[in-house]
Amino acid sequence: MKKFGAQNRRNFMKAAGVTALMSAAGSGSAMGMGMGQSRGSGKGYNFDDIYSRIGVNSVKWDSAIRRYGRDNITVPMGIADLDFKQPPFVVSALKKRAEYENYGYETLPDSYYQAIIDWNKERYGQEVKKEWIRNSSALKPGMISSMRGLNPVKGKVIIFTPTYSGFNGAITKAGMTQVMSPMKKVNGRWKMDMEAFKERLDYETKCVILCNPNNPSGECWTADELRELGDVCMEHGVTVLADEIHCDFVNKGQKFVPYASIGEKYANSSITYRSPSKTFGQANLKVAYFFTQNQDLMNATMIGGGHDAGCNSFGLIACETAFREGAQWVDDVQEYIDGNFDYLVEYVNKSGNMPGVEYSKPEGTYLAWLDCNGIIDKVITDEYRKSYHDKMRDAGRRHSGLTKEMAFGEWLVENSGVQLNAGSGYGIGAEGFMRMNIGVPRSSLEKALGHMNDALKKAM
Ligand SMILES: Cc1ncc(COP(=O)(O)O)c(C=O)c1O
Known part of the structure; x- marks a missing residue:
């Protein structure tokens, strides 16, 4: 939401007053530490770089890898968090706080x-x-x-x-x-x-x-x-x-x-x-x-x-x-996500692409709610569901019911390495839908869609 211009933003930050950091650590100001690293106004932040989240216990990456194996995961696009680096001014403020070597009880400043x-x-x-x-x-x-x-x-x-x-x-x-x-x-x-x-x-x-x-x-x-x-x-x-x-x-x-x-x-x-x-x-x-x-x-x-x-x-x-x-960072990330949505919509709607999937641009969030009703029943046969159930049982894994959307999620991982959330978790009206988190660098989105497209085309 770009409500105010850069000048207002600067005034806003200036007027914002004493920081939590100052009151907690007794030194410096978050403004002083952060602004030096900001690239200033206008589309300065880079969301294209891949920043690995592997090996840090991330739910999105590491849980998927633990479950399916590193070689079987191309891009996990499940749980709703961003694959981007934290804004640099926040990292600076956190480092500064970490240097103050007491982490006892504090009040809210x-x-x-x-x-x-x-x-x-x-x-x-x-x-x-x-x-x-x-x-x-x-x-x-x-x-x-x-x-x-x-x-x-x-x-x-x-x-x-x-x-x-x-x-x-x-x-x-x-x-x-x-x-x-x-x-x-x-x-x-x-x-x-x-x-x-x-x-x-x-x-x-x-x-x-x-x-x-x-x-x-x-x-x-x-x-x-x-x-x-x-x-x-x-x-x-x-x-x-x-x-x-x-x-x-x-x-x-x-x-x-x-x-x-x-x-x-x-x-x-x-x-x-x-x-x-x-x-x-x-x-x-x-x-x-x-x-x-x-x-x-x-x-x-x-x-x-x-x-x-x-x-x-x-x-x-x-x-x-x-x-x-973070006002500029949010403006920039919002614009980047908007671009991801445009890319996704164009890709899905390009003739011959993503058979069985329907999608149009949403108003907000960084989550894409893909209508997969045109494909899901074709690939998720009773036989597939049974084999998935047996596989889970043999692996000693509990699973809370087996919906066709969950089975389709498994099928997608097996056939494309892309992990999505099964629509069935989202209640009545979600039949045949899958949720894709597009809070990722554009190249990851491109890669995921390419892999999914190949898998879906083969299946049709
Ligand atoms: C709409 C909505 N509310 C709440 C949450 C969870 O927030 P928290 O982890 O802060 O409880 C999420 C997380 O994805 C969400 O999408």
Whole structure:
């Protein structure tokens, strides 16, 4: 979201104040350390280089390699994190902090909150007050606390499917019951179906999870769509838990509308969850935040208390530095991902390419939701499923049910070395879909598509 020019960005960074690093380590400033390494304004960052993530216990690469063997993995494109290097100014700040040789308990410095406040104002035009914000070790723990605090025991939490597979686990961890409200596809775009939603609302439902932009299908919900949802929720006394973790990935011509920005009453009946983890690739630094202007909702969340409100020194510094200095980096990475989407769309839609796969450009995220219905039943025969099941059993591996999408995922690895996420994890409406993470250098995307294309052509 390029809302402000370079001059504003500089002013923003200048005005951002004391850093977490200063208060933690007592020396220097993240600005001073980071800016020297930034390439300044305008498309300076390089996302083309391959940066190996092998041998560092990365879930995306190392888990795939452990499971299938190094020679059998070309490009893993599963779990949602970026294969790019961390912004250099964040690395500098972390190195500096590491040099201060005490890692004991710390409090959250004001500068951390200020960086969040400034980032929200600058990027999304949102006024967030310090007293509305709470820290969390990741996005889901905060949301779990809210669900616990707001719902009756085993109360229902509604999600709009297809949506992020991790909600299921979070709802279960909170001790709640997940209810899927299937979306409808209208003119190639998923829409939340208010009739289906209303049918599922009852006295046991106190929360709904909104995923904006939606993982995996990428819709950036419009203000009208959000109000329509909010009006139904308010009528039924339901709180909107707005997961906006993907909000910094918005394709050209699209717009991210924060739920809490659409009007006072909507802000007052919702909690927003965000994190620098997707945007800057900081998932394992374990830092996230959530906010609401409604003190009752915050109190309920605190009573729910499932999250660890403590802070990880490195996560805090990474987050604060990224928010202070990362505007250009985000603009650049967004543009790069947009280019990856263009490449992918053109490739899939080129005559003769990727038989059985349909795809058009989404509005946001760095996840491609590929419709593989035209191929999946051709390659995933009952025989293939049985052999996959037997292979798993013989290897002593547990697997949680065998869907045709999971089997297709196996088939793709076997035949192309590309690992995708099976659509079946994303709920009703995901049949025949696979999720591809395109937060990778262009050359990796090209390679993966080339391998997939060869495999699919052979199979047809
Ligand atoms: C929509 C969405 N929410 C939450 C998460 C998980 O975030 P965290 O690891 O911070 O709990 C993800 C991760 O992929 C996600 O896509």
